Amino acid sequence: MTTGVWGDETFVENLRAVGARAYHDKHPFHVAMNEGRLSPEALRGWVANRFYYQRNIPIKDAAILSNCPVREVRRVWIHRILDHDGNSENEGGIEAWLRLGEACGLSGAELIEDRHLQPGVRFAVDAYVNFARTQPWPIAIASSLTELFAPDLMAARLAAFEKFYQWIDPRGLDYFRRRVTQAQRDSDNALAITLEYCNTPELQREAVRALEFKCDVLWSILDAVHHAYAKNC
Numbered sequence: 001m002t003t004g005v006w007g008d009e010t011f012v013e014n015l016r017a018v019g020a021r022a023y024h025d026k027h028p029f030h031v032a033m034n035e036g037r038l039s040p041e042a043l044r045g046w047v048a049n050r051f052y053y054q055r056n057i058p059i060k061d062a063a064i065l066s067n068c069p070v071r072e073v074r075r076v077w078i079h080r081i082l083d084h085d086g087n088s089e090n091e092g093g094i095e096a097w098l099r100l101g102e103a104c105g106l107s108g109a110e111l112i113e114d115r116h117l118q119p120g121v122r123f124a125v126d127a128y129v130n131f132a133r134t135q136p137w138p139i140a141i142a143s144s145l146t147e148l149f150a151p152d153l154m155a156a157r158l159a160a161f162e163k164f165y166q167w168i169d170p171r172g173l174d175y176f177r178r179r180v181t182q183a184q185r186d187s188d189n190a191l192a193i194t195l196e197y198c199n200t201p202e203l204q205r206e207a208v209r210a211l212e213f214k215c216d217v218l219w220s221i222l223d224a225v226h227h228a229y230a231k232n233c
């Protein structure tokens with residue numbers, strides 16, 4: 001046992017402490033959303049801007065794959081690209097998000113052409129893709145561990161949409177229904193890889209910093225959306 005390496009339990013505790021402090025479930029925009037206080041304009045603004053995040057997730061994950069020489073890790077990670085881009089059997093998350101847009105009254109063209117994209121959202125998402133391209137692949141994988149905290153948020157969001165936003169066609173909510181289980185599977189996989197490959201004191205501390213960075217990415221996205229569409233919420 002070399003000095004300074006955290007055991008798995010301590011490592012996971014340190015990762016989870018980041019989410020407890022900084023995950024975007026606590027952002028005022030999400031609090032307003034889950035309390036039913038968002039206007040249709042604010043929800044449409046959020047859906048349109050989050051599309052830019054969703055369409056960049058497979059690009060981010062492909063960047064990680066291109067940096068990763070370990071076949072066993074690539075075999076696990078490649079599913080994330082198909083989850084979003086889809087294939088002949090499965091529409092994928094990007095298609096499902098376009099259906100969410102339609103259900104809110106946004107055309108596919110508005111989302112695909114980034115007509116509502118806020119500068120701060122573009123900046124935060126591009127920073128995340130660049131992080132995945134330039135960081136060591138285990139650190140880029142660790143940054144996805146915000147998904148440790150996503151299943152509870154997805155469930156709360158689904159309940160809020162069904163209760164407060166009935167003007168949205170419920171078929172548009174398929175994306176969130178799928179994410180509850182996909183985020184659980186994703187974070188289980190990402191955590192196992194992080195525990196195995198972030199195996200020095202420096203890599204463990206970089207993994208915690210990567211999660212802090214990713215929490216800032218998600219928080220900044222909501223800051224930009226909040227400022228543009230829901231200043232008084």
Ligand code: AHQ
Pocket residue numbers: 054057093143144145146147148149150153179
């Ligand atoms: O819909 C989300 C998604 O596909 C992903 C991929 C993952 C990653 O690789 O960083 N993170 C993520 C997240 C999604 N939804 C967010 C939300 O609040 O709807 C949460 C976000 C995450 O927790 O990282």
